[in-house]
Amino acid sequence: MSSEPLLRLENVGKRFGGMTVLHEQSFSLAPGEILGLVGPNGSGKTTTINVISGVHPADEGRVLFEGREIQGLPIFRIARLGINRSFQVPKCFRGMRVRENVEVAATFARRGAADIEAILAETGLASHADDIAGSLTVNQQKMLDLARALATNPRLLLVDEIGAGLNPAELGGIATLLKGLAARGIALIVVEHLLDFLNRVTDRVIVLGAGRMLFEGSLAAASKDPDVVAAFIGG
Amino acid sequence: MRKPPAWRGPVLVLVALAAIFAVAPRLYSNESVLFTMMTFMALAQGLNLLYGFTGYLPFGYVGFFGTGAYATSLLVTFTSLPVIAAVLLGGLAAVVVGLILGPLFRLSGPYFSIANLAASQIIYNVVANEALKPITGGPYGIKIEHVYAPTASYVTMLAILLAATALAAYFRRSRFGLGLRAMHQDPISASLAGVDIVRERLIAWLASAAIAGLAGGAYAWNLSVFYPEAVFTLQISVFAIVFALFGGVGTVIGPLLGAALLYAFYAGIGVSAPQYFELLYGLLIVLLVLFLPNGLASLLTRRKVDVL
Amino acid sequence: MALLEYALIGGILYGIFFSLVGIGLNLIFGVMRIINLAHGQFIMLGGFGAYLLARGLGLNPLFGIPLAIAGGIVIGYPLYYGVVPRLQKSQDPEMLSFILFFGIAQMIEAVAVFAFGADQRSLPQDALGSGNIGVLGQEFPDSWWVACLVSVLAILGLYLYFSRTRLGFATRAIMADRDEARATGIDVDRVSAIALIIGIALAGIAGVFVPYLIGSVSSSIGDGLTTTSFAIIIIGSLGNPLGTVVGGLVFGIGTMLMQTYYSSWSNLAPYALLLAIVLVRPSGLLGKAVRRA
Numbered sequence: 001m002s003s004e005p006l007l008r009l010e011n012v013g014k015r016f017g018g019m020t021v022l023h024e025q026s027f028s029l030a031p032g033e034i035l036g037l038v039g040p041n042g043s044g045k046t047t048t049i050n051v052i053s054g055v056h057p058a059d060e061g062r063v064l065f066e067g068r069e070i071q072g073l074p075i076f077r078i079a080r081l082g083i084n085r086s087f088q089v090p091k092c093f094r095g096m097r098v099r100e101n102v103e104v105a106a107t108f109a110r111r112g113a114a115d116i117e118a119i120l121a122e123t124g125l126a127s128h129a130d131d132i133a134g135s136l137t138v139n140q141q142k143m144l145d146l147a148r149a150l151a152t153n154p155r156l157l158l159v160d161e162i163g164a165g166l167n168p169a170e171l172g173g174i175a176t177l178l179k180g181l182a183a184r185g186i187a188l189i190v191v192e193h194l195l196d197f198l199n200r201v202t203d204r205v206i207v208l209g210a211g212r213m214l215f216e217g218s219l220a221a222a223s224k225d226p227d228v229v230a231a232f233i234g235g
Numbered sequence: 236m237r238k239p240p241a242w243r244g245p246v247l248v249l250v251a252l253a254a255i256f257a258v259a260p261r262l263y264s265n266e267s268v269l270f271t272m273m274t275f276m277a278l279a280q281g282l283n284l285l286y287g288f289t290g291y292l293p294f295g296y297v298g299f300f301g302t303g304a305y306a307t308s309l310l311v312t313f314t315s316l317p318v319i320a321a322v323l324l325g326g327l328a329a330v331v332v333g334l335i336l337g338p339l340f341r342l343s344g345p346y347f348s349i350a351n352l353a354a355s356q357i358i359y360n361v362v363a364n365e366a367l368k369p370i371t372g373g374p375y376g377i378k379i380e381h382v383y384a385p386t387a388s389y390v391t392m393l394a395i396l397l398a399a400t401a402l403a404a405y406f407r408r409s410r411f412g413l414g415l416r417a418m419h420q421d422p423i424s425a426s427l428a429g430v431d432i433v434r435e436r437l438i439a440w441l442a443s444a445a446i447a448g449l450a451g452g453a454y455a456w457n458l459s460v461f462y463p464e465a466v467f468t469l470q471i472s473v474f475a476i477v478f479a480l481f482g483g484v485g486t487v488i489g490p491l492l493g494a495a496l497l498y499a500f501y502a503g504i505g506v507s508a509p510q511y512f513e514l515l516y517g518l519l520i521v522l523l524v525l526f527l528p529n530g531l532a533s534l535l536t537r538r539k540v541d542v543l
Numbered sequence: 544m545a546l547l548e549y550a551l552i553g554g555i556l557y558g559i560f561f562s563l564v565g566i567g568l569n570l571i572f573g574v575m576r577i578i579n580l581a582h583g584q585f586i587m588l589g590g591f592g593a594y595l596l597a598r599g600l601g602l603n604p605l606f607g608i609p610l611a612i613a614g615g616i617v618i619g620y621p622l623y624y625g626v627v628p629r630l631q632k633s634q635d636p637e638m639l640s641f642i643l644f645f646g647i648a649q650m651i652e653a654v655a656v657f658a659f660g661a662d663q664r665s666l667p668q669d670a671l672g673s674g675n676i677g678v679l680g681q682e683f684p685d686s687w688w689v690a691c692l693v694s695v696l697a698i699l700g701l702y703l704y705f706s707r708t709r710l711g712f713a714t715r716a717i718m719a720d721r722d723e724a725r726a727t728g729i730d731v732d733r734v735s736a737i738a739l740i741i742g743i744a745l746a747g748i749a750g751v752f753v754p755y756l757i758g759s760v761s762s763s764i765g766d767g768l769t770t771t772s773f774a775i776i777i778i779g780s781l782g783n784p785l786g787t788v789v790g791g792l793v794f795g796i797g798t799m800l801m802q803t804y805y806s807s808w809s810n811l812a813p814y815a816l817l818l819a820i821v822l823v824r825p826s827g828l829l830g831k832a833v834r835r836a
Contacts, residue, residue, distance in 0.1 A: 053427065054426075055423060074426065074431075074433070075423065075426035075427060076426045076427075076428075076429050076430055076431050076432065079426065079427045079428065079429045080429050084427055085427065091421050091423060091424045092421070092424060093416070093417050093420040093421055093424060093425075094420060094421075095416075095420055096416065096417070096420065100413075103413070104413055104414070104417045104425065104428045104430070105427075105428035105429065107410055107413060107414075107428075107429075108410075108414055108428050108429035108430045109428060109429035110429060111429075145424075148424065148427070148428060149427065151428075152427075152428065152429060290635070290638070292638065292641070292642070338822050339821070339822075341821075341822075342821060343637075344635065344637050344638045344641070345578045345637050345638060345641045346777070346821070348641060349770065349773045349777075349817070350817060350818060350821045352770060353770060353773075353774070353813075353814035353815075353817045353818050354814070354818055356770065356811075356814045357811055357814045357815055357818065360808075360810045360811045360814070361811070364807060364808065365807055366807050366808075469766060473645075473649075476642075476645075480642070510653045510656040510657060511653070513649050513650075513652060513653035513656070514649070514650055514653035514654065516646075516649060517646045517647065517648070517649030517650035517651075517652075517653060518646065518650060519646070520642060520643065520645060520646025520649065521626075521643055521646040521647060521650070523646075524630075524639050524642050524643040524646065525626065525629060525643070528633070528639065
């Protein structure tokens with residue numbers, strides 16, 4: 001990769017109170033690339049996503065998107081630049097209809113027209129388009145989170161544990177969906193506990209332990225790395 | 236089935252409001268009851284602009300009302316501006332106070348409400364302070380009886396009520412309102428959808444403040460002689476909140492209906508026996524929160540009627 | 544110099560008493576995440592209880608303390624089971640409780656007007672001792688010292704309840720994490736109901752001394768006391784009942800200094816203090832009040 005990557009983190013750190021939850025995080029991501037983030041609970045996976053999406057801005061270091069520093073920008077600005085995300089615990093507009101949820105993002109993101117019906121179909125929500133979002137199952141709400149993110153035409157999508165609680169057939173569907181998004185040039189960061197699932201989506205992972213990057217490389221190599229093994233078994 | 240054009244409902248409501256309050260003085264001689272009813276309808280609607288669309292309850296809403304009343308009265312006293320300009324500047328004064336209080340939005344729900352209440356008490360205690368007697372009249376109140384004009388102030392208040400209602404309709408039906416609704420439901424997801432929640436919230440807050448300031452100005456004009464308590468009593472916030480809740484916040488017609496019905500009830504029995512009324516509306520609040528948190532309007536929306 | 548000493552010592556006495564005024568509100572918030580906007584009205588009821596005992600039956604106003612405890616049980620128990628579990632199931636318990644308890648405050652105030660009228664009522668001046676007690680040459684009425692002593696005892700009692708009893712331990716567990724506490728087998732509703740009773744009873748006990756510290760009790764003092772209590776607990780630390788003491792002292796000393804040096808503006812003190820702290824240090828002293836989004 002000679003040109004500027006889509007996303008680059010440089011020595012990013014994050015503290016909560018007196019506790020440092022992320023140390024000197026550095027990595028980069030190209031368009032259409034899928035990066036898996038793995039690690040035990042509390043290792044900093046979700047924090048990494050929160051820092052990039054602006055939900056909890058970084059305290060140290062730089063986050064560069066298309067060569068531009070974005071740390072410290074408000075969330076809506078980051079979203080309008082083309083970074084979006086889903087949540088581990090879905091955060092949709094519960095009192096609004098499913099279609100309205102997606103419309104909000106299509107209306108305000110200012111990133112060109114979004115095909116709302118296509119997004120609803122892609123995320124399996126077409127038949128629920130007129131339901132109130134709060135009446136959906138948790139898994140459907142996660143998909144709605146994703147649909148809301150897609151309606152902003154993102155260039156970088158951060159997906160937080162979307163596979164938890166799904167059956168193998170559903171997981172297969174999501175893996176296909178995510179790979180399809182990457183094929184369209186969207187870069188993805190996928191936080192996931194389910195390593196089999198991750199293995200079907202990407203072979204590039206970063207392993208985190210206690211807020212530090214322990215390993216960067218292929219998933220197969222990660223499982224043989226002594227630091228990684230120690231973090232998962234001893235941590 | 237074709238959907239009626241989006242502007243039809245709001246226009247109908249505005250025309251009906253204007254017609255009712257234009258004709259009412261010919262049918263009912265106690266014009267001051269009608270005037271006060273419009274005042275509370277405007278205040279309930281103005282409060283609705285913030286509370287109904289963002290979930291922030293401005294407990295110190297009366298602070299804007301009092302600010303408008305005093306700004307207007309002082310301008311009338313110390314300048315030669317036309318009264319109507321003074322009323323408009325009263326609205327502007329409330330907007331300025333709203334801007335100064337903007338940092339209150341760093342607080343979440345109830346703490347915002349309490350801090351807003353404290354702010355209104357500060358304004359009241361400053362205006363009514365003995366030390367400011369040469370300017371504001373301090374605790375002895377203010378007199379602008381030389382501009383007393385019941386009909387002109389009545390028409391002005393009606394215009395303010397219509398403006399508040401038009402704003403509520405805009406909030407309910409526009410792209411801007413869609414952003415507010417999304418923010419109300421989940422501020423982070425709304426931001427991720429690209430909604431500039433800080434800006435939207437500030438606009439709703441300032442619009443709400445402007446309505447209260449304008450209403451305060453017109454109210455001062457109509458009274459023309461008043462003590463500071465008359466425009467700063469917490470009762471004014473309380474009525475606006477209860478009336479709006481009763482009708483149904485987040486809708487256009489809810490606060491109007493709530494204020495009209497409850498104020499008529501108050502004018503009937505409440506003025507002579509305020510403690511009975513206080514007991515009743517206290518009970519009403521408890522019952523509303525427990526059984527009908529979205530007010531009268533929700534009786535219709537539950538039946539899938541599209542309420543403006 | 545004497546003026547400053549007077550203001551400081553008076554402020555400490557006043558502040559310790561106002562810790563008691565605020566503590567019940569903070570306890571209820573900490574345990575239930577419920578905003579008891581009727582807090583000031585419960586204090587007012589305590590004041591009228593003492594008034595009835597002293598003027599009606601000729602008893603010492605201190606008998607208002609057991610009366611306040613009884614009142615806390617009689618009001619708190621049905622109030623808890625009547626509204627709190629229902630509120631907590633709703634979307635936004637904090638905001639809804641705020642409005643609901645505001646309705647309750649209005650009802651209490653109306654009932655107080657029926658029962659006592661709108662006039663200000665005072666208690667016999669010498670019922671809590673007729674002399675003055677001096678410290679460093681500054682004298683304050685006995686009633687202030689009694690109020691201060693009772694406040695210290697009540698706060699100490701609450702501290703012992705938290706640290707030495709099983710119920711208090713369970714209360715702390717609920718304050719830390721309600722769902723977690725339920726999962727470990729704590730009877731959350733029972734413990735919370737007791738906390739509500741204690742919170743209301745503490746408000747009532749504070750009310751017994753209000754006629755002495757403020758000068759009188761009347762049916763309309765509730766809202767002002769609620770706002771003052773909020774100022775105190777926000778200055779201290781929301782949800783941490785014992786942090787209230789810090790808030791009470793800051794409030795007491797601040798108010799006394801204002802009354803001594805700028806008396807015409809002293810009404811502003813609690814509100815200005817509340818607003819200043821909210822705006823200047825939204826995260827430091829406030830903790831939970833600040834939105835995370």
